[in-house]
Amino acid sequence: MQGSLASEMLMVGHSQAHAEHPDHRVFGILMFLVAEGCLFLGLFMAYLAYSLTAPIWPPEGTPERELLLPGINTVILLSSSFVIHKAGSAIKADDVKGLRLWFALTALMGAIFLAGQLYEYSNLEFGLTTNLFASTFYVLTGFHGLHVLAGLLFILAVLWRSFKPGHYSAQHHFGVEAAEIYWHFVDGVWVVLFILLYLL
Template structure:
């Protein structure tokens, strides 16, 4: 019709977009779900920050820290730290693999990451069972269980997210070179969990022992 704007070409409803068009759409229209996740993690950081601040205040006003009978051991937490920090590099390999359209490689790296997360949680449970003090023993133990338990909850959620990615990857074409937002979100969340643990490990173990 005269005076109307006509596209240079038309795409039929049943036609598949080209790889170049998919890449262009991916770059021009970012998925704001990632932004939503970052905002959520920022709010979680504030919650952890409040716990860290409370812990430091209690430590500052206490004559002896930790109180007698609530000593911490370093071996199991140190092993757990190595496992969790290493898992960040492992999960990143999965993200690199999917951006090369390597589905099997992504699955392998994400399976390894999930296993490392479960091992971390197992180490935390073992530590709880062998500490010799409980949640209500004193202020230190209360802070210790609250912060490590809350972090452990986040690790559990992270493992479930990874398993969710693996489950959805069973569908052909669900993830690929230009379709990997879910994979990126799982990776970002996992990096967040690792960063929080590094801070926790420093406050609860390194500074307490040294």
């Protein structure tokens, strides 16, 4: 607990009114995603509590769910993680055109995922209040879908900004990095969700 003493005192103070400090925003985003992760974890635990304590799960009379469409959706969303990673690599090489291309592709894949989910909703034979399983299904996938939508808007915003000359460069591209991290997170959550709701 001893502080550094007199030798260090003589680093004469320079009054930097708006002192630059290293950019901690990526760390901040990660911390925020810890909180987001805990939110989903809480909901997953609630789901597990329901499914593990129920005598029959899903409750009797729950219509069968089709696996093909959500399966395709899963593949699309997971592949988009690789696509957005290409965008990150592109901007690190100062390739703004590459960034735009890969971000546009990611956005397209995200939109297809959302459209697929809406299509699935409209064809399901149960509604929000049919039974406990149905409620958890809609709330969990809907909540995740909102996050996909947020990520999609985030990506589109970064795409929009990338058309301002010099906005993103190999050195300065926090927006790109943040969108990428967030997108990976949304993907990761979907994997758990898919296993819980469709496979188990």
